[in-house]
Structures are given as structure tokens and as C-alpha cells.
Amino acid sequence: MAKPRRGESLTVTIDDLAFGGEGVGRVDGYVLFVRGGIPGDRLRVRVTDARARYGRAAIEAIEEPSRDRVQPPCAYFGRCGGCRLQHLAYPAQLAFKEKQVRDCLERLGGLGPFELRPILPAPEPYGYRNKMEFTVAGTSGLPVIGLHEADRYDVVLDIDRCLLQSDTMNALLAEVRREVRARGLSVYDQAAEQRLDAGASRGLLRFVTLREGRRTGEAMVNIVAAAPDVETLGPVAETLRARVPAAASVVLNVNAKQASVAVGQEEHLLVGREHITEFLGGVTFQVSANSFFQTNTVQAERLFGIVAEACGLTGSETVLDLYSGTGAISLLLARRCRWVYGIEVSPAAVADALRNGRANGIENCTFLPGEVRHVLPALLRDGVRAEVVVADPPRAGFHPKALSALAALAPERVVYVSCNPATLARDVGDLGRHGYRVEWVQPVDMFPQTPHIEAVARLRRAG
Ligand SMILES: C[S@@+](CC[C@H](N)C(=O)[O-])C[C@H]1O[C@@H](n2cnc3c(N)ncnc32)[C@H](O)[C@@H]1O
Known part of the structure; x- marks a missing residue:
């Protein structure tokens, strides 16, 4: 294996995609990660980083394109950090995700034979997101509203139109930009915070988050600003609603802290209601600015349908929904079982x-606040038992203490919903040592054009 030098130009054929979607090629056995490369590409690349065991390289020219290479439809592709796989034909994106799930489970989880069901494609490869968060940056004279450049947290691209969101959301984005410019609204400047003593103004606008109930057509604009300036933003909200009648809710969230997050410490209703409504699986959800809600409504409904099938409920079971979020899975399962925690x-x-339980007249759910690793052992001590456990943890997967508590509960079935095949593999490997066997795994494509992978695994306790 000859390690190339930084700055060296060479030819490489890409033969795989890494977890985050980078192309992987080998030159004399030396592994190179190439952003934008896809399997089958022969590329002229320049080495940008050469470590002992692997390096990174940037594409200089495509000498021979992969058969799976397609023209990305978005003008910002390549620079925008939002989508990384638009240049890969959709069937090849699906194959990549399915392979990642298989590789992780076999290599990291050490699983024996299990059924890997074919990945469920998304019916809408574009326009599927019901929520987008845009950053307001630039200067007050020339504001920019958009998404961060890939790996450049300091650069925001002024996005006219994002193909992952609907036409309504794009219309709202355009109107927000127009209003901000026409009224000369100021942009929050973190650096000015430090100079406030010197009389610098820190500016107002920080983020604009758009949401849309895909089944109801109700849209929300959440303006995140550094101050509760309802006087300035109230008329903006009125104009947005007049120009885009779908805007059922315009709210102001105030984040006066330095932390660059689109969540406020206080909320002011500017126009309409403080929430929008969405239907999913026969349940009505009220979604407010800071509520978590699955960002792909159509695929979430299909994902939860698979979860319900995996639970195999007859009506008499007690179900635990670990990492229950705003309760979507609990509420969808409640009608099929005795009780959900x-x-x-x-x-x-x-x-x-x-609130969503009450609004839907669902009375057989208990929602307990706290970390699974603390609350689950407490439930066990209180004598609660469950036949079925659904778990939808964040990317980090289970905490070891949460996993031990799950093993102590010893439900017949575990239905694991994962957004990270690596931690899924680790956790089902651990559950295997506690007597659980993976029956099947169903990957679901929730986020086309991105490398994100979702999968449902059904496990059964042996004996
Ligand atoms: C992938 S989301 C689950 C979403 C949920 N199934 C839904 O559709 O609303 C993961 C959830 O786990 C929660 N969470 C993260 N760490 C946790 C922990 N240690 N204990 C309990 N919940 C946790 C997060 O707040 C988040 O709501």
C-alpha cells in the first residue's frame, strides 16, 4: 500500500459508499474517501488529506461516470449541506441504504441469519419534508435566508427554492425574504454581542422555520428572533398570511441567548393559531413550533404501519413505547392493545x-417524563410488565443501563425503530446475548437524497 502525498493528483475508481454518503475508492490498497464520488465512477482526484490508513480527495474531473450518476435537479447541490445524494439515481440510493443495514447488522451486530426485507422506497423522492429550518445570516443591508454550506457552519447559502419542501413552503420562504428585505429588518450578529458595550446593535432575525401539515395544507412560519419585537414582526406576519393563505400560524420564538439554536425561551403568537394540525394513521396531531413531529408524514405513516404489524397486537397486551417523543407510536398502538406506557x-x-391523546379521546396511555434508564427500572419495581416493547431511540441508541432494564423486563417482542444502523446493530447484538433473536429487519427510506437510514427490527425472546 503506497500512501499518496497531499496535493497529489491521481485516478481512482469508486467502488463503495461510506456511511455518510462519501465515495470510497482504493489506490494500490490505500483507501480514499471522495465526496461526490459514487460507485462505478472513474475520477481524477486531488488528495486533500493523507493519513496513515486512509485519506480524502476532491474530484478534479469525472473521467468516466458511473451508470448510476444522474443530473442533480437542485442548483445548490454540491455546496448545500442539505442533500448529499441527488447525483445518485434513486434505485441506487435505496440499494446503498439496504446494504448499509445488512453490513452493520452482520459485521457490527454479529447477527446470524435473519430476514432483511427489501427497503421501502419513498413515494416522493422530493418535496417530502413537512419541516425545514432556515438560518438568517448576512448583513442587515443584505440578508441571506437559507441552509449552511456543507461542513461550513459559517457560510449560509441564500436558498430561493428547496426541492425537499413543498411549493407552499417555498412560496412562504420567498415571501419571508421579500418582507425582510422590503422592511430592512436587521439580522442577528453573534459577533456584535461581544461589542455591545461599544454600542453595536446585535440585530433581530436568527432563523425561520417552516412547517406544513401535509394532510391538512396548514402551514406554520416560526420566526426565531433575538428580541420579543412583536411590533416589528406583527405586520410581517399579517402580510405573509395575506399573501399565502395556507399560513395558519405565524409565531415568534425569542432566543436571546448566544447559543445558535432555533428554539426560543418564549413564544408570541403573531397571526392565526399557535399550532397546525396533521393527520397520521387515523390520529390527529396538533403540532406547535417546538414540538417534535416526524418530518416525512407519508413515510412516517408507512413506518408506523410496519411497527404496528411487528407488534402483532391482539388487544390484551401492555405495550411500552420507549423514547416516545410526542407519542405518535403510543397513540397509534393504543387502539390495538390494553395499555401503553x-x-x-x-x-x-x-x-x-x-394533549394529542386527549384531543383524540385516547385514554389508555400513560406518558412518563424522564430518561429510559431511570424510568424503566422504576416501572419494573412498581410491578409493571409488558408483552411488547417498541423503542425509537435517538442516533446514540440505548444507554447500557436502559438496555439492561429492557432485558430485565423480558418482553416477548421488541420492535426497534432505528435511525442509525450502527447503534441498531450494537443494541440487537446485546439483546441477542439476553436471549433475543432478530426475526426480520425492514429498512424504510424516510429521507431520499440524504444518507439517513431508518429501519425497523422485530426481535423475539427465545423460549
Ligand atoms: C427518534 S425520537 C422518537 C420519536 C417518537 N417515536 C415520535 O414519533 O414522536 C427519539 C426521542 O427520544 C427522546 N430521548 C432522547 N434521549 C432519551 C432518553 N435517554 N430517555 C428518554 N427519551 C429520550 C428524544 O427527546 C426524542 O423525542
Whole structure:
């Protein structure tokens, strides 16, 4: 294996895609990661980083394109950090995700034979997102509203139109930009915070988050600003609603802290209602600015259908929904079982779950706030038992103590919904040592054009 030098130009054939979607090729056995490369490409690349065991390289020219290479439809592709796989034909994206799930489970989880069901494609490869968060940057004279450049947190691209969101959301984005420019609204400047003593103004606007109930057509604009300036933003909201009648809710969230997050410490209703409504699986959800809600409504409904099938409920079971978020899975399963306990760390999400339960007349759910590793052992001590456990953890997967508590509960079936095949593999490997066998795994494509992978695994306790 001859290690190339940084700056060296060479030819490489890409033969795989890495976890994050980078192309992987080998030159005399030396592994090179190439952003934008896809399997089958022969590329002229320049080495940008040469470490002992692997390096990175940037494409200089495509000498021979892969058969799976397609023209990306978005003008920002390549620079925008939002989508990384638009240049890969959709069937090849699906094959890549399915392979990642198989590789992780076999290599990291050490699983024996199991059924890997074919990945469920998304019916809409574009326009599927019901939520987008745009950053307001630039200067007050020339504001920019858009998404961060790939790996450049300091650069925001002024996005006219994002293909992952609907026409309504794009219309709202255009109107927000027009209003911001026409009214000369100021842009929050973090650096000015430090100079406030010198009389610098820190500016107002920080983020604009758009949401849309895909089944109801109700849209929300959440303006995140550094101050509760309702006087300035109220008329903006009125104009947005007049120009895009779908805007059922325009709210202002105030983040006066330095932390660059699109979540406010206080919320002001500017126009309409403080929430929008969405239907999913026969349940109505009220979604407010800071509520978690699955970002692909259509695929979430199909994902949850697979979860329900995997649970195999007859009506008499007690179900635990670990990492229950705003309760979508609990509420969808409640009609098919005796009782559901949801456990969720975010108090705001628990409050949403309780409200959504009440609004749908669902009375057989209990939502418990706290970390699974603390609440689950407490439930066990209280004598709660469950035949079925559904778990939809964040990317980090289970905490070891949460996994031990699950093993102590010893449900007949575990249905694991994962957004990270690596931690799925680790956790089902651990559950295997506690007597659980993976029956089948079903990958679901929730996020076309991105390398994100979702999968449902059904496990059964042996004996
Ligand atoms: C992938 S989301 C689950 C979403 C949920 N199934 C839904 O559709 O609303 C993961 C959830 O786990 C929660 N969470 C993260 N760490 C947790 C922990 N240690 N204990 C309990 N909940 C946790 C997050 O707040 C988040 O709501």
C-alpha cells in the first residue's frame, strides 16, 4: 500500500459508499474517501488529506461516470449541506441504504441469519419534508435566508427554492425574504454581542422555520428572533398570511441567548393559531413550533404501519413505547392493545403527547417524563410488565443501563425503530446475548437524497 502525498493528483475508481454518503475508492490498497464520488465512477482526484490508513480527495474531473450518476435537479447541490445524494439515481440510493443495514447488522451486530426485507422506497423522492429550518445570516443591508454550506457552519447559502419542501413552503420562504428585505429588518450578529458595550446593535432575525401539515395544507412560519419585537414582526406576519393563505400560524420564538439554536425561551403568537394540525394513521396531531413531529408524514405513516404489524397486537397486551417523543407510536398502538406506557425525556414532548391523546379521546396511555434508564427500572419495581416493547431511540441508541432494564423486563417482542444502523446493530447484538433473536429487519427510506437510514427490527425472546 503506497500512501499518496497531499496535493497529489491521481485516478481512482469508486467502488463503495461510506456511511455518510462519501465515495470510497482504493489506490494500490490505500483507501480514499471522495465526496461526490459514487460507485462505478472513474475520477481524477486531488488528495486533500493523507493519513496513515486512509485519506480524502476532491474530484478534479469525472473521467468516466458511473451508470448510476444522474443530473442533480437542485442548483445548490454540491455546496448545500442539505442533500448529499441527488447525483445518485434513486434505485441506487435505496440499494446503498439496504446494504448499509445488512453490513452493520452482520459485521457490527454479529447477527446470524435473519430476514432483511427489501427497503421501502419513498413515494416522493422530493418535496417530502413537512419541516425545514432556515438560518438568517448576512448583513442587515443584505440578508441571506437559507441552509449552511456543507461542513461550513459559517457560510449560509441564500436558498430561493428547496426541492425537499413543498411549493407552499417555498412560496412562504420567498415571501419571508421579500418582507425582510422590503422592511430592512436587521439580522442577528453573534459577533456584535461581544461589542455591545461599544454600542453595536446585535440585530433581530436568527432563523425561520417552516412547517406544513401535509394532510391538512396548514402551514406554520416560526420566526426565531433575538428580541420579543412583536411590533416589528406583527405586520410581517399579517402580510405573509395575506399573501399565502395556507399560513395558519405565524409565531415568534425569542432566543436571546448566544447559543445558535432555533428554539426560543418564549413564544408570541403573531397571526392565526399557535399550532397546525396533521393527520397520521387515523390520529390527529396538533403540532406547535417546538414540538417534535416526524418530518416525512407519508413515510412516517408507512413506518408506523410496519411497527404496528411487528407488534402483532391482539388487544390484551401492555405495550411500552420507549423514547416516545410526542407519542405518535403510543397513540397509534393504543387502539390495538390494553395499555401503553410512553417514556420520554423531553417534558415538552410529553406535554404534546398528553394533549394529542386527549384531543383524540385516547385514554389508555400513560406518558412518563424522564430518561429510559431511570424510568424503566422504576416501572419494573412498581410491578409493571409488558408483552411488547417498541423503542425509537435517538442516533446514540440505548444507554447500557436502559438496555439492561429492557432485558430485565423480558418482553416477548421488541420492535426497534432505528435511525442509525450502527447503534441498531450494537443494541440487537446485546439483546441477542439476553436471549433475543432478530426475526426480520425492514429498512424504510424516510429521507431520499440524504444518507439517513431508518429501519425497523422485530426481535423475539427465545423460549
Ligand atoms: C427518534 S425520537 C422518537 C420519536 C417518537 N417515536 C415520535 O414519533 O414522536 C427519539 C426521542 O427520544 C427522546 N430521548 C432522547 N434521549 C432519551 C432518553 N435517554 N430517555 C428518554 N427519551 C429520550 C428524544 O427527546 C426524542 O423525542
